Amino acid sequence: MxxxxxxxxxxxxxxxxxxxxxxxxxxxxxxxxxxxxxxxxxxxxxxxxxxxxxxxxxxxxxxxxxxxxxxxxxxxxxxxxxxxxxxxxxxxxxxxxxRLPVPTVARLLSGLPDGSPGEGPVAPPRRVVVLEDLVDHGNVGAIFRCAAALGVEAVVLSPRCADPLYRRSVKVSMGAVFAIPYARMADWYGGLAELREAGFQTLALTPDQSATPIDRVAMAERVALLLGSEGDGLSSRWLREADEAVCIPMSPAAMDLGVDSLNVVAAAAIACHGLMRGGSADPPRRRG
Amino acid sequence: MxxxxxxxxxxxxxxxxxxxxxxxxxxxxxxxxxxxxxxxxxxxxxxxxxxxxxxxxxxxxxxxxxxxxxxxxxxxxxxxxxxxxxxxxxxxxxxxxxRLPVPTVARLLSGLPDGSPGEGPVAPPRRVVVLEDLVDHGNVGAIFRCAAALGVEAVVLSPRCADPLYRRSVKVSMGAVFAIPYARMADWYGGLAELREAGFQTLALTPDQSATPIDRVAMAERVALLLGSEGDGLSSRWLREADEAVCIPMSPAAMDLGVDSLNVVAAAAIACHGLMRGGSADPPRRRG
CATH class of the missing domain: 3.30.1330.30 (Ribosomal protein L30/S12)
Structure with a gap:
């Protein structure tokens, strides 16, 4: 021993x-x-x-x-x-x-023809979550778990976002970090351009209650949901560059009581559920 | 010093x-x-x-x-x-x-005429979350935060559910445990009867995908959402006694990949958001 x-x-x-x-x-x-x-x-x-x-x-x-x-x-x-x-x-x-090589964002968004680890070919994703600079590994893992369970097909990370393969991320995700392919942007500043070029509608999730409620967004064929860091939310650059700002409607009474935001995992869960609705008339393709 | x-x-x-x-x-x-x-x-x-x-x-x-x-x-x-x-x-x-005395369930459900701590009279709640035997204080706190933010007006705890005023619950809730009144059942076995007698429709949240999707439930004037413990979910007794079993639809592809459930906080967030929709034609009364 x-x-x-x-x-x-x-x-x-x-x-x-x-x-x-x-x-x-x-x-x-x-x-x-x-x-x-x-x-x-x-x-x-x-x-x-x-x-x-x-x-x-x-x-x-x-x-x-x-x-x-x-x-x-x-x-x-x-x-x-x-x-x-x-x-x-x-x-x-x-x-x-x-660890295995992580695909580039371009390759992730065009599908993974020769397979991500252990899987056969993966179809081009139509529902994607983009994480900007999350710092908490538990939150990253929890969001992967929600995203995978709710039909999100790929995750894109900003250059500084916490590592999905860190022990705590893996543990909290219950292994969902292995079930859903992801890529890391090489460049934060121009990161959203690549998503737009791939035909993604970019939705910036914000606590701002004047944004469009997530359940009322008219969704395109390909949708990327942008989630910001725990403390500050999305950067002003990404908020400005996104096609539309979306919010989760909060209770006015709660705002009065000082409970004026959800944590990022709860917000991500509700928003991913909303993305699924957007695709419900035409269910997500299964990988094969 | x-x-x-x-x-x-x-x-x-x-x-x-x-x-x-x-x-x-x-x-x-x-x-x-x-x-x-x-x-x-x-x-x-x-x-x-x-x-x-x-x-x-x-x-x-x-x-x-x-x-x-x-x-x-x-x-x-x-x-x-x-x-x-x-x-x-x-x-x-x-x-x-x-600590201050916690109201009885009956008193909580009929409103708190002489005030919960620090507040004026509270109207009878119409959206209630019921927690059965959650063991993790962080989860209890996170669910209070979601519930308060999403317009749930009261929380009922099973006799063995973890304490909302434990340090970690309070911290994770960001103080939402002070913003939303709660009561603890004296009796688990007959606990749901009291809710029904007060006119609440009881919805049991389950991962079972044959249950009614939360967004398609026809909601009554007063609705109680039942959430089960982290490992086992709701007891078979409560599942059987509830008016209706409800679920959050999962991605079929995720089930294939072994990601077959959400954690209780993510599930609670989506379900509370669903409750809010049910009340959206007639917004929750504000306390005052």
Whole structure:
């Protein structure tokens, strides 16, 4: 049984140190999947497994995943997991996975003819969510989960948006970050131009109650919903460049009581549900 | 400046020890509000302040709140706050507040003629959310925030549902737990009968896609939306007793990809938005 200082376990070190993990994962091209269900989804999506760190009771349920990993399976007790990662891992199994190349925005929007990880060809998406500079990994993961569940077919990230493959994003998404393809813009300033050129109607979600209610927007064939960062919302540039500003109508009584906004995940959920309505006469194509 | 062992600071001890805090807060009838904005909302809602623990830089912004508290204002440095509470308090100010009596369900549903904390008379609510056995304080707080923002006028809690005044609930709600009145059922088994007797149509939210889509429900004058716990959803008893099961339509493609549910906050947000639509021809009465 390896101990805390074993260099083979370096991939799992200090999982709660966000800054350390960000630079380390970028440098080594890895990410961490936590818990049986999420590990299985990452494997099914085609991400290669570097190694698995688990407590003895998870060896049997994960036997098929571990098969073929040879000496890259580390079975240790709870105290060792906690010693290495820096916290008690309730789900008892962690996998270090290889990242794969992320498509360009242009390629994502034109469909992925040779497949995103683990999938066959993907049709050109018609409902897209664009995240501008979200900082909270949990929010990014939660929005991927909503988006995937509600028929959004792809996600575009601004250059500075938090990483969907960071451990907490992956965990909160319940693996939805593997189920929905995404790309990262190379350029924030001109980022929306590429969406427009691909024929997307761009809808900027804002708390401003003078904007069009999301349920009343006349939607085009291809729609991109723009969501801004937790504190400040969308940048003034993106708000100005979008085709239309849209809002979620709030209760006037709530505004009086000082409850004057939704958090970004709740707002994203309602807005994605609204996008689905827009496509309901002509249901989204399934990937095949 | 008081030190860590000062008995006057016992209200703030070990804020991350959930079990300890639950029994201690119940016994002493207190709760903790964190950060200037939330403290102000608690005070405005009429909750009496027991004491305030803050770092020096917050004394000036909170001067009006501190006025009249006399020697119940404890100005200490960051290290002392962290030593007492067990974690670094980024918002720099904590208030220990007195709890107030929670109305009965019957009284909540008939309006609160002599006022909930800090408010004038409250009209009988027409849109109510009922939470069955949620365990996560963050989810309870987030649902209060959504509910308040989207025109829900009251919340009913099952006997075992997590406490809206627990520190994390209050924080995640951004103070919405003070803005929307709530009551706790004395009895789970017969809990829905009281809602029906008050004339509420009870809608049970379920992931079951054969239920009525939330946007297509014919809504009565008074509607209660039932939300179940994070893992298991609603109990079979409540599902069976409800007037109608309702769902949020999911993308068939997402189901294929294994993303087969929304988290309870996202689902609550979409459903509360749907309730608002039901009332849109006849907007909710404002309190006053």
């Amino acid at each position: 390896p101990d805390i200082a074993d260099p083979r376990l370096a991939d799992y070190a200090n999982l709660r140190d966000v800054e350390l993990r960000k630079s380390m994962e970028a440098e080594h091209g890895l990410f961490i999947a936590e818990g049986e269900k999420v590990i299985r989804r990452a494997v099914a999506a085609g991400y290669p497994v570097r190694s698995v760190l688990l407590t003895p009771r998870w060896a049997e349920p994960l036997a098929d995943v571990l098969d073929g990993l040879g000496d890259r399976v580390y079975v240790v007790d709870d105290a060792v997991v906690e010693g290495i990662t820096g916290f008690p891992v309730h789900r008892g199994a962690l996998a270090a996975m290889e | 008081p030190d860590i062992a000062d008995p006057r600071l016992a209200d703030y001890a070990n804020l991350r020890d959930v079990e300890l805090r639950k029994s201690m807060e119940a016994e002493h009838g207190l709760f903790i509000a964190e950060g200037e904005k939330v403290i102000r909302r608690a005070v405005a809602a009429g909750y009496p302040v027991r004491s305030v623990l803050l770092t020096p830089r917050w004394a000036e912004p909170l001067a009006d709140v501190l006025d009249g508290l006399g020697d119940r204002v404890y100005v200490v440095d960051d290290a002392v706050v962290e030593g007492i509470t067990g974690f670094p308090v980024h918002r720099g100010a904590l208030a220990a507040m007195e």
